[in-house]
Amino acid sequence: MDINKRVEEIFDELVHIRRDFHMNPELSQQEFRTQKKIQDYLNEWGIENYVCAETGVVGLIKGKSPGKTIGIRADIDALPINEKGDHSYCSLNEGVMHACGHDAHTTILLGIAKVMKEMADSEDSINGNVKLLFQPAEETIGGAQRMVKEGCMQNPTVDYVLGLHVMAYIEAGTVELKYGKLNASTDSIKITLKGTSAHGAYPDKGIDAITMAGSVITSLQTIVSRNISPLNSVVISLGRISGGVKDNVIADEVNITGTLRALDDDTRNYAKQRIRDIVTNTASAYGGQGVVNFHDGYQALINNDEVVDVVKENAERLLGKKNVVFKEFPSLGAEDFSYFSDVAKGAFFHLGCGNKERGITSLIHTDTFDIDEECLKTGVRLQIENVLSLLRQS
Structure with missing residues (x-):
């Protein structure tokens, strides 16, 4: 034919x-x-x-x-x-x-x-x-x-x-x-940071989940810039953040969601572990708790x-x-x-x-x-x- x-x-x-x-x-x-x-x-x-x-x-x-x-x-x-x-x-x-x-x-x-x-x-x-x-x-x-x-x-x-x-x-x-x-592979990231609420006039009585979140967000960027070779493309993008109930109340919980993208399983798994370590240890340093959940996407x-x-x-x-x-x-x-x-x-x-x-x-x-x-x-x-x-x- x-x-x-x-x-x-x-x-x-x-x-x-x-x-x-x-x-x-x-x-x-x-x-x-x-x-x-x-x-x-x-x-x-x-x-x-x-x-x-x-x-x-x-x-x-x-x-x-x-x-x-x-x-x-x-x-x-x-x-x-x-x-x-x-x-x-x-x-x-x-x-x-x-x-x-x-x-x-x-x-x-x-x-x-x-x-x-x-x-x-x-x-x-x-x-x-x-x-x-x-x-x-x-x-x-x-x-x-x-x-x-x-x-x-x-x-x-x-x-x-x-x-x-x-x-x-x-x-x-x-x-x-x-x-x-x-x-790339795609994974959804969900981070939950837990502190203790208090009146905004007495911040020392609480554990501020918003302050905790600020440090977590900043630290997560170092995974790409300092932990993974610049020749190996990885993306950690945080797209949403929510927390707090009132302007004058110290937030007791903040939720952050985003996406992780990598080009091989070794890098993918390493980045996941670094995200867990940073979230857990940063939250602990502030006296709070940090939990990370991943939803696996495409390979x-x-x-x-x-x-x-x-x-x-x-x-x-x-x-x-x-x-x-x-x-x-x-x-x-x-x-x-x-x-x-x-x-x-x-x-x-x-x-x-x-x-x-x-x-x-x-x-x-x-x-x-x-x-x-x-x-x-x-x-x-x-x-x-x-x-x-x-x-x-x-």
Whole structure:
């Protein structure tokens, strides 16, 4: 099969699919229409599929001969953003928008599914299997983890997994790759500082939790500046603080919440321990008590070099070396594709969807985000080539 020709032939259909999803966005854990549309397409094309993680879908394309199994992931949920724009395919759901490009990711995976099913049914067929991972709730609770727990990477076992994300700061027709560390882990921090209340006129009779909080906040900044190498990116951001009941009463409790982001588990665990030590010991020095609770978020996303090599080779051949760029520094943003790549060798890359000449430059998570739909063709073509290359891996 001439893959380039076939992708060109189905491009109008892909645009229709993407615009339909864009007009009908659904929030995390509410992706029921999106799920039904995905299953309708897979059923129409004769692709085995089943529901996973309540609102997700897993599809399976089997080759005529045994071999490896390659997983491809697309997230499907939207964001609580009110879209601003005048194009014909603006969101019809007020306050909900595909502002992170998941409509494009879903469409690309459906395009891959359509073409690869045709290949699997042809005389030449393929050796092995392709697993289609339509993942819900990327923007909130981490649907990838739920899908993995429900067995999406088993029966058959996924050997390699691929994912992508559209980015408008990159021109359509270009991809951005990175070896190794790509995205950070995320943990929520909750700090509770307890003192003793007293009248504001007699502060010596109490233990001031606000004073305690001031020292804790200042000291926590030294973890990044003095305890961890400046060559190792870590973020400790405190976003909210609350405490006290009245202007002339010494506060007996202060609560502080924030986020911790790191690029590997060793640094992540070390930073957690330092936060606990500083909070506990600082509070104790003031005569109070300090308690820290962490809520674990996404794992750090670390690409497998072997799989990145495959993507690089295919991208340079299809797009030209000048259209394959490498990301210099990892992002401290989160990406729950890491749950898939913790189970199988994986690579995640960025697909250019911008077009400066047409004014398509808005970043993800903004109310004017859009894509140059030519990126759909690039995504489908490249991922198919990646799958075929990985199926041939010894």
